[in-house]
Amino acid sequence: MVSRSMNVRTRFAPSPTGYLHVGGARTALYCWLEARHHGGQFILRVEDSDRERSTDAAIEAILDGMRWLGLDYDEGPFYQTRRLDRYRQVAEDLLAAGKAYRCYCSRERLDNLRKTAMSRGQKPRYDGHCRTRNEPAPGISPVIRFRNPDHGTVVFHDQVKGRIEWANDELDDLIIFRSDGFPTYNFAVVVDDLDMAVSEVIRGDDHVNNTPRQINIYQALGATVPSFAHLPMILDKEGHKLSKRNNAVGVMEYREAGFLPHALLNYLVRLGWSHGDQEVFSRQQMIDFFTITDVNKAASRFDMSKLAWLNQHYLKQDDPASLAPELTWHLQRTGMDVSQGPDPEAVVVALRDRVHTLKEMAERARIWYAPIAEWDEKAIRKHLCNATAGNVLQTALRSFASLPDWNPDAIKAIINTIAHEQELGMGKVAQPLRVAMTGGGVSPSIEHTVYLVGRDEAIRRIEEALSRR
RNA sequence: GCUCCCUUCGUCUAGCGGUCCAGGACGCUGCCCUCUCAAGGCGGAAACACGAGUUCGAUUCUCGUAGGGAGCACCA
Numbered sequence: 001m002v003s004r005s006m007n008v009r010t011r012f013a014p015s016p017t018g019y020l021h022v023g024g025a026r027t028a029l030y031c032w033l034e035a036r037h038h039g040g041q042f043i044l045r046v047e048d049s050d051r052e053r054s055t056d057a058a059i060e061a062i063l064d065g066m067r068w069l070g071l072d073y074d075e076g077p078f079y080q081t082r083r084l085d086r087y088r089q090v091a092e093d094l095l096a097a098g099k100a101y102r103c104y105c106s107r108e109r110l111d112n113l114r115k116t117a118m119s120r121g122q123k124p125r126y127d128g129h130c131r132t133r134n135e136p137a138p139g140i141s142p143v144i145r146f147r148n149p150d151h152g153t154v155v156f157h158d159q160v161k162g163r164i165e166w167a168n169d170e171l172d173d174l175i176i177f178r179s180d181g182f183p184t185y186n187f188a189v190v191v192d193d194l195d196m197a198v199s200e201v202i203r204g205d206d207h208v209n210n211t212p213r214q215i216n217i218y219q220a221l222g223a224t225v226p227s228f229a230h231l232p233m234i235l236d237k238e239g240h241k242l243s244k245r246n247n248a249v250g251v252m253e254y255r256e257a258g259f260l261p262h263a264l265l266n267y268l269v270r271l272g273w274s275h276g277d278q279e280v281f282s283r284q285q286m287i288d289f290f291t292i293t294d295v296n297k298a299a300s301r302f303d304m305s306k307l308a309w310l311n312q313h314y315l316k317q318d319d320p321a322s323l324a325p326e327l328t329w330h331l332q333r334t335g336m337d338v339s340q341g342p343d344p345e346a347v348v349v350a351l352r353d354r355v356h357t358l359k360e361m362a363e364r365a366r367i368w369y370a371p372i373a374e375w376d377e378k379a380i381r382k383h384l385c386n387a388t389a390g391n392v393l394q395t396a397l398r399s400f401a402s403l404p405d406w407n408p409d410a411i412k413a414i415i416n417t418i419a420h421e422q423e424l425g426m427g428k429v430a431q432p433l434r435v436a437m438t439g440g441g442v443s444p445s446i447e448h449t450v451y452l453v454g455r456d457e458a459i460r461r462i463e464e465a466l467s468r469r
Numbered sequence: 470g471c472u473c474c475c476u477u478c479g480u481c482u483a484g485c486g487g488u489c490c491a492g493g494a495c496g497c498u499g500c501c502c503u504c505u506c507a508a509g510g511c512g513g514a515a516a517c518a519c520g521a522g523u524u525c526g527a528u529u530c531u532c533g534u535a536g537g538g539a540g541c542a543c544c545a
Contacts, residue, residue, distance in 0.1 A: 050545060114541095122470080124542095158474095164474080170473090175542085180543075185545045204539095206539055208473065208474065208539075267481095272481085277493040277494075278493090279481090279493080299475075299537085302480095303481065353508040419504090444505090
């Protein structure tokens with residue numbers, strides 16, 4: 001067996017049966033943070049030993065998700081299906097040492113065992129029929145079972161849950177090798193974690209029940225047991241398990257919905273973990289402050305509005321230049337021709353106080369990249385069809401046409417002048433212009449709205465607005 | 470059914486025996502600011518599941534109850 005160093009080594013071990021979902025992403029994040037915090041290694045391992053359900057597309061989807069989130073790994077990805085010889089060898093060793101045995105029991109016998117145990121109010125467990133017998137049965141290719149200790153208890157100190165104790169007589173002789181020649185999960189993880197010298201096993205708390213069994217296997221192999229940290233689940237808004245039906249669960253769906261990877265990461269890191277009252281964490285701060293022992297024991301609910309708040313926080317905080325490429329991606333996805341409008345960077349600045357996601361931003365930016373699609377009749381009646389709007393628009397039209405320098409400040413100056421000279425409040429000047437520029441009554445500050453429309457188009461739109469009065 | 474785990478405002482959480490008639494954040498809400506929508510500023514409502522112990526003193530420790538979750542596969 002490989003000897004373990006004091007070095008912190010964590011691993012994220014998804015099974016490739018679907019995309020990377022938010023629960024998995026948080027597990028990956030915590031594994032990554034724990035490794036980075038201690039200057040150790042983060043390993044990616046694909047648990048594809050169930051070749052019925054594993055697909056290459058799922059592997060790609062998971063890798064994509066990790067890449068988007070920026071969770072880089074130091075080793076891997078390793079694949080269990082390429083390590084079959086190794087599992088066989090370890091199983092043979094166990095067999096030779098008498099710590100495992102071949103079992104020829106039929107599925108029918110096993111089913112009956114389960115049923116009678118349940119009917120007697122007991123936990124279904126294997127009765128050890130083949131422990132001593134070991135007689136080949138015709139037509140049955142045997143499985144290999146681990147000989148679990150009969151007495152005593154297994155105690156471990158979970159870094160999240162605390163002390164957990166398990167009676168060995170609750171455990172039965174689990175199958176470590178299937179009749180089809182493939183290892184089972186509980187066996188493969190142990191061999192993998194051992195070979196990869198994983199020092200901290202961090203995973204979802206749906207695995208706590210497996211841990212005592214795995215510890216017994218470690219001990220049978222004469223290996224040091226790693227430390228365990230079992231993370232509570234992430235529930236949906238209603239407190240139910242996250243499901244694809246009612247929730248966006250795939251990490252890449254969040255990209256499509258207009259979220260920033262670091263906003264998602266920041267949201268996820270605070271979901272079940274805290275560092276005093278701090279809400280906003282840079283990547284480096286997460287690494288500096290993260291400690292697995294501060295993770296909460298209880299499940300938590302996924303709250304979209306808080307994620308949205310964080311996302312907007314980063315939209316406001318980040319360098320617009322860094323946001324521009326991602327906005328462009330969204331603009332193109334909504335069918336906008338980016339070459340037909342302003343620099344996306346300027347759009348970010350104009351809209352980031354007004355939206356929560358880049359998707360929303362792209363939608364709202366439509367007014368600058370495409371002709372006005374529809375005119376809001378109510379807004380026209382209110383802001384265009386009044387006594388003063390006509391004159392305001394006429395004046396603006398002339399002033400814009402002769403403006404030497406087309407920029408927000410100059411535009412703002414013109415608007416101020418119009419208000420002053422015509423003795424009107426800002427509302428009487430800005431709103432008619434806004435309707436002319438956008439077809440509706442809502443947009444960013446009027447000077448930016450006008451500026452981003454561009455001089456020629458602004459003039460054209462004012463003319464059109466005039467004709468619609 | 471059996472085993473294990475969990476339980477502070479609607480939500481995420483701080484709290485690690487007295488500092489708590491419980492703090493922060495999101496959300497909700499009042500006011501201010503204001504060219505619309507936002508953003509921002511200043512306020513507000515809002516929680517220790519319940520019951521016994523231990524203790525001079527429990528949100529904090531122990532045990533029950535209730536509620537929730539997970540696992541009990543030749544799935545991971």
